[in-house]
Amino acid sequence: MNSAKLALAALAAALLAQPAAAQTLRNDSFVAAVRERDGDKAMEMLRSRGTIVLNARDDKGDTGLIVAIARSDYQWTGFLINEGADPNLAARNGDTPLIAAARVGFDDAVEWLLSRRAKVDGTNRMGETPLTVAVQARQVAIVKLLLAAGADPDRADSAAGYSARDYARRDNRSREILKLIEAKKPKA
Numbered sequence: 522m523n524s525a526k527l528a529l530a531a532l533a534a535a536l537l538a539q540p541a542a543a544q545t546l547r548n549d550s551f552v553a554a555v556r557e558r559d560g561d562k563a564m565e566m567l568r569s570r571g572t573i574v575l576n577a578r579d580d581k582g583d584t585g586l587i588v589a590i591a592r593s594d595y596q597w598t599g600f601l602i603n604e605g606a607d608p609n610l611a612a613r614n615g616d617t618p619l620i621a622a623a624r625v626g627f628d629d630a631v632e633w634l635l636s637r638r639a640k641v642d643g644t645n646r647m648g649e650t651p652l653t654v655a656v657q658a659r660q661v662a663i664v665k666l667l668l669a670a671g672a673d674p675d676r677a678d679s680a681a682g683y684s685a686r687d688y689a690r691r692d693n694r695s696r697e698i699l700k701l702i703e704a705k706k707p708k709a
Contacts, residue, residue, distance in 0.1 A: 582613020615645030648679030
């Protein structure tokens with residue numbers, strides 16, 4: 522085994538040997554820095570531990586990227602995406618960054634995530650896709666973006682068994698969303 526592989530194996534063994542509580546504390550620290558908008562602390566952690574902390578989760582299962590997106594924070598979201606945060610890493614509830622962006626109407630984040638190969642039809646634990654969430658939240662701009670990126674309007678969730686198309690048909694408050702979805706023909 523060469524020295525680089527040996528060093529990597531030793532690092533992995535050291536991390537695995539640490540109690541779970543210690544690992545969680547480290548993860549909580551980075552996400553807490555993002556939550557508190559503490560750029561100095563976040564940068565210190567990135568410099569000392571590398572990009573591995575970008576995808577850390579806190580005790581609730583949220584990543585820094587999901588925290589930043591949930592508050593529609595352009596600076597932190599852009600920073601984390603540009604630093605290489607995983608655009609598909611889900612929170613404990615299964616919400617991906619793209620679902621989080623659809624939920625709060627953060628259309629710029631949707632564009633950024635799609636450009637970084639976020640899974641357009643990734644689902645959360647309820648089987649909801651970003652498109653399903655965008656339809657339910659009546660986010661017209663995001664529905665357009667997701668459909669243009671190839672989102673499947675006929676994929677049913679596991680919560681109610683409805684698809685984005687079904688939800689759009691059931692909600693009379695946003696006829697524009699229904700028109701957008703109806704323009705996308707169902708798969709045969």
